[in-house]
Amino acid sequence: xNETSNGLVMAQLEDVDKEFxxxxxxxxxxxxxxxxxxxxxxxxxxxxxxxxxSLTIQQGEAVALLGFNGSGKSTTLKxxxxxxxxxxxxxxxxxxxxxxxxVGAGMHPDLTGRENVYLNGAILGMSEQEVDERFESIxxxxxxxKFIDTEVKFYSSGMYMxxxxxxxxxxxxxxxxxxxxxxxxxxxxxxxxxxxxxxxxDAGQTLVVVSHDLELxxxxxxxxxxxxxxxxxxxxxxxxxxxxxxxxxxx
Ligand SMILES: Nc1ncnc2c1ncn2[C@@H]1O[C@H](COP(=O)(O)OP(=O)(O)OP(=O)(O)O)[C@@H](O)[C@H]1O
Numbered sequence: 001x002n003e004t005s006n007g008l009v010m011a012q013l014e015d016v017d018k019e020f021x022x023x024x025x026x027x028x029x030x031x032x033x034x035x036x037x038x039x040x041x042x043x044x045x046x047x048x049x050x051x052x053x054s055l056t057i058q059q060g061e062a063v064a065l066l067g068f069n070g071s072g073k074s075t076t077l078k079x080x081x082x083x084x085x086x087x088x089x090x091x092x093x094x095x096x097x098x099x100x101x102x103v104g105a106g107m108h109p110d111l112t113g114r115e116n117v118y119l120n121g122a123i124l125g126m127s128e129q130e131v132d133e134r135f136e137s138i139x140x141x142x143x144x145x146k147f148i149d150t151e152v153k154f155y156s157s158g159m160y161m162x163x164x165x166x167x168x169x170x171x172x173x174x175x176x177x178x179x180x181x182x183x184x185x186x187x188x189x190x191x192x193x194x195x196x197x198x199x200x201x202d203a204g205q206t207l208v209v210v211s212h213d214l215e216l217x218x219x220x221x222x223x224x225x226x227x228x229x230x231x232x233x234x235x236x237x238x239x240x241x242x243x244x245x246x247x248x249x250x251x
Pocket of ligand 1: 020021049067068069070071072073074075076
């Protein structure tokens with residue numbers, strides 16, 4: 001990945017495919033017939049969640065991935081973050097990536113909030129000293145001071161998310177990814193996260209956000225990429241992308 005006329009490329013997907021197995025529920029009779037007839041055919045079907053996706057994200061861009069349920073937004077984020085590998089095509093990313101993709105991911109249930117801050121911090125590339133220095137601010141932002149020495153298996157999903165979001169924003173990543181998970185936070189915390197994302201955007205942080213809240217996303221992102229059945233069907237400034245998505249909505 002190189003510098004383009006628009007700036008430094010932070011993430012680049014070229015002709016990426018991602019397939020999953022779609023398992024069909026079969027009756028025992030169907031299963032027995034399939035077995036005795038020599039197991040011809042497959043009880044599961046391959047399904048292309050991403051089909052030839054190419055996109056480039058430059059440094060400092062705040063990009064929204066838009067699309068209806070199942071269009072491939074979260075899969076794209078997971079591929080950028082590296083938690084999933086593509087079946088075809090190539091993916092290049094620059095620098096440290098952090099984000100909130102799945103609530104609870106990267107947290108160990110039997111460890112306390114405090115221990116998880118260190119664990120998560122290490123996963124996100126922070127040294128122990130960096131976590132020490134940022135610990136107070138991480139806990140303060142999360143607002144769960146009282147529960148920081150409680151094992152996280154006793155946390156609510158909102159509390160998990162608060163802690164995970166807080167560690168992620170304090171890890172000073174080069175690319176910050178946020179999936180719908182914000183939705184599990186209560187309104188005051190959601191507002192705090194949104195304000196933080198705008199602050200990061202204004203400071204030139206590269207952001208990739210997935211949300212169905214189109215007005216919210218318009219207020220955070222500059223650019224919108226619309227996915228439909230695993231393909232990029234539109235890529236423009238955010239206002240136009242939201243209009244495009246709305247124009248494809250059934251009445
Ligand atoms: N681990 C998996 N195993 C099987 N199928 C999967 C898996 N992950 C995603 N899929 C399928 O891939 C397709 C795309 O899913 P994805 O979660 O990327 O969509 P999305 O655009 O984020 O949807 P939503 O708006 O509902 O969150 C869906 O049909 C989904 O069922």
